[in-house]
Structures are given as C-alpha cells and as structure tokens.
Amino acid sequence: MPSMRHSYTVTIPEEPPATAFSFIKPDMRRKNSMSGSMLVSTFVGLLINHAKNSKSAQGLVGLRNLGNTCFMNSILQCLSNTQSLRDYCLHNSHRRDLNNNNRTNTALMEEFAKLIQTMWTSSSSEAVSPSEFKTQIQRYAPRFVGYNQQDAQEFLRFLLDGLHNEVNRVTVRPRGNMEDFDHLPDEEKGKKMWAKYLEREDSKIVDLFVGQLKSSLTCSECGYCSTVFDPFWDLSLPIAKGYGEVSLMDCMRLFTKEDVLDGDEKPTCYRCKARRRCTKKFTVQKFPKILVLHLKRFSEARIRTSKLSTFVNFPMKDLDLREFASDRSSSAVYNLYAVSNHSGTTMGGHYTAYCCNPENGEWYTYNDSRYLLYFPSCSFFPFA
Ligand SMILES: [Zn+2]
Helix, strand or coil: CCCCCCCCECCCCCCCCCCCCCCCCHHHCCCCCCCCCCCCCCCECCCCCCCCCCCCCCCCCCECCCCCCHHHHHHHHHHHCCHHHHHHHHCCHHHHHHHHCCCCCCHHHHHHHHHHHHHHHCCCCCCECCHHHHHHHHHHCHHHCCCCCCCHHHHHHHHHHHHHHHHCCCCCCCCCCCCCCCCCCHHHHHHHHHHHHHCCCCCHHHHHHCEEEEEEEEECCCCCEEEEEEEECCEEECCCCCCCEEEHHHHHHHHCCCEEECHHHCCEECCCCEECCEEEEEEEEECCCCCCEEECCEECCCCCCEECCCEEECCCCCEECHHHECCCCCCCEECCCEEEEEEECCCCEEEEEEEECCCCCCEEEEECCEEEEECCCCCCCCCC
16 A cells, blocks of 8 residues: 655644653554655644654754744754655755756755755754755745744745755746647546646655645536646645634535635636636645645734634544545545644744654654654644
C-alpha cells in the first residue's frame, strides 16, 4: 500500500500547555507506515512516514528569533520535520535540480537547504540563527522585510512558491494555447488540466504539496453543470459554527458545502446564455501527498480583524477525507505531523510549532530558540 503523506494547517488561538513529559510511553509511538501531515497558517502540521526508533536527537534544535520572526521559525520547524523535503535537502538532491536548470536565482533554495542541513547535523544545543535564510526570503518577498507580526500561512505560501520557482524542472514554459477540454468527461478533463499544469510547474515542491480542486457550477434552470479545475497549495477552511467545539471534518464539510449563487452573484449559464441562479460546490479532484490545511481564524471585518477561538479538534492519524473527493474510491488518509499555532489576538500574538520528529516519532513543541518534548493526546490536540 502506498503510504500517503499529508499535512494541514490549523490556526489555534490559545496556547496549549506545553508541558514537557520525559516519560513518553514507547507504545504511544506511531508505528504504522501510513502517514499524513498537516500545516497551519497560524498553525502548521506536517506528516511523518516511518517512525524509526532512534535515540539520537537529530533535528531537535531551536531557531533564534530575529525580531518578530516567530511566524517564520514556526513554519521552518514544520518544514524541517517534513521528511521528504528534509531528505531532498540533506541528500543534496536540490543541487541536481538547480544545476539542471542553469538558473541564476538559486539563493533561496540554497539557503533553505543549508539551514535544514544545519538543523539536522548540528551537534550543539545552541539555537540556530536563520538570518542568512531570512535575507534571501526578503529578497524574494520584500513584504517580509519588516518586523511586523506576519501571517504564517502567507509566509508558507511565499516560501514554497519561491523554492518551487528555483527548482522547477520546466525551464521553458510552453506557449499558452487555450485548448478546450469542456467536451470531455470530468475525470478526463481533470487529468488534462493537471497535465497542462505540470507542463509549466513541475518540481519536488509540487510533487509534495500541490493538489487539484474541482469546482462545479450547476444551473438551477436547465441543470447544466460546468466544471473548473484549479491547482491548490493549501486549503483555507472556514471554521464551522458549533457549541463548544467542532471537528476538522465539520470545517471540511463547510468548505465543500453546496453554495447558492443568486441575486447579484448570479453567474451566466453556458447553455441558457443568461444569468441564472446556480449552485456551486468544491470537491478535491487530486489530493496532494502533503496536505496543508489552514483554519481561517482571522476574519476580516470592516474596522478590524477578529479572531475566532472556537475549539477545533482533529485526529492525529487516519484522517479520512475521502468524502470530499470527486472520486470517492480514491484513498485520502492523512496523519498529522506538524502544526503551526498562533496564540494571542490579532493585535499581538505568537507563533509556535508542534512537530513530530521523523526519526524518533516523538512530538515536540518549538518556541523560537526553545523546544520541549510534547505529549499530545491520543486523538487530537487540546487546542482551542
Ligand atoms: Zn442553464
């Protein structure tokens, strides 16, 4: 059975008790070969594959805060614990991709790989400084120049996009021809659209993180259904309303719920050639290896943003998302391996990370230069 790896992003408002447990029971370790991963915008989770028993504390290192860079450190820890991405850097596989392409811009990937290598080979207990990496990410995305509170999810997007651009296997993008696949059955159309995407964007980063979303628009008059397929790097989930707590599945259901477009929003039906009341629905056409889920805790209001503090729980393993697939016979099981968590308010807050170490299978909390062994509850994090 192919092991699937996914991740999702979750935003968490209140800081969970980061208690250090030195007596983790060995039988609590996840030993099954199936894994998923998760990332959070305000909370990043990544997945692990095989939890090898290892006494070494490899990869356990803090990252210095360079002035409000906790959002960056939180994401870097999540990515550092993303086994395939880590190995890509540790084995210097990225060099091959960089060299193949004769690129002039390679600095971001180089610095990222150097940082990951340092994090996994450092024998010192001193926190590592990500300043060289920070210099490069700022060149790529000047908006991260400042020292303001930043959104971790946005940062993750920029970072993955930047890395992807430098190791893209495609050097010459084909000319855009507007080929029409509308006459094809949905399944075929999805495949063609994906192939078209890969003709332009194809890298290790895409292999790991990119999936495909299908959106269907159905006319309420004539029943005509038009479909659109789009690649996605993460899913931004609205937080389901509920008493007390809601589950991640509730949020997924809300995200994929049928939506009615009426009034000013009425789209033009292709068959009726007129604006009609339509229903819109998302399904996942292709699940990525690593699924990044972002819980939208910050809501944009007119005057100021606010943060939802609803408790969202989610399973540590075997999160089965098949019901959200376009083709429900496909497998979509994910294990959580990393979480980027935001605590505090929109006015001020702090990012930390919870990651499962791919070598020893234990969970740790990372708070800038510090890290602690963390003992998650069996089924979900006790996060609000
Ligand atoms: Zn119609």
